[in-house]
Amino acid sequence: MNTNLPDGWTIERVRSVSGDAEAEALTLERLVVVGRPDAILSFHDLCLARADGEWYMGQLDTDGSLV
Template sequence: MTREGRALPDGWTVDRLRAHSGDTRAVALCPDRLVYVEDGSGGDPEPLHPSYVLAFGELCLVDHDGEWYMGSLRDDGSVACWASYGSDLAEAIRSL
């Protein structure tokens, strides 16, 4: 759990998240928010139902069914994702 009471994936702490990403602002956010994937085709975005939302400034990693999606935190608190970065959180963080 983070100091804010938001859950982190097993084996992860806020300190580990920050050290691995190099971002001292990295935090876990409440996953109870609008999260979706935009595929760039102009069609309707696909909603995601995240277990975890990790914020690194304005970039986010969102866990949906074991896949980490990269996205951008919007002003309204929603997250617009563009692609899956795989099932390994450490690898997804390296893509930030």
């Protein structure tokens, strides 16, 4: 499980702030178009990926890749 959230953040805090009780941290073993992420969060149909200190928004493809 991915635990590389920014300092001071937990998945529970992400859920609380986002209002999405089902938000989850995803594993990093997937293709992500922006490069090599160090954190991936899932919010139903949307995902956030952090790579090189920047956050990107995308969706999971049927093969599990993030585009």
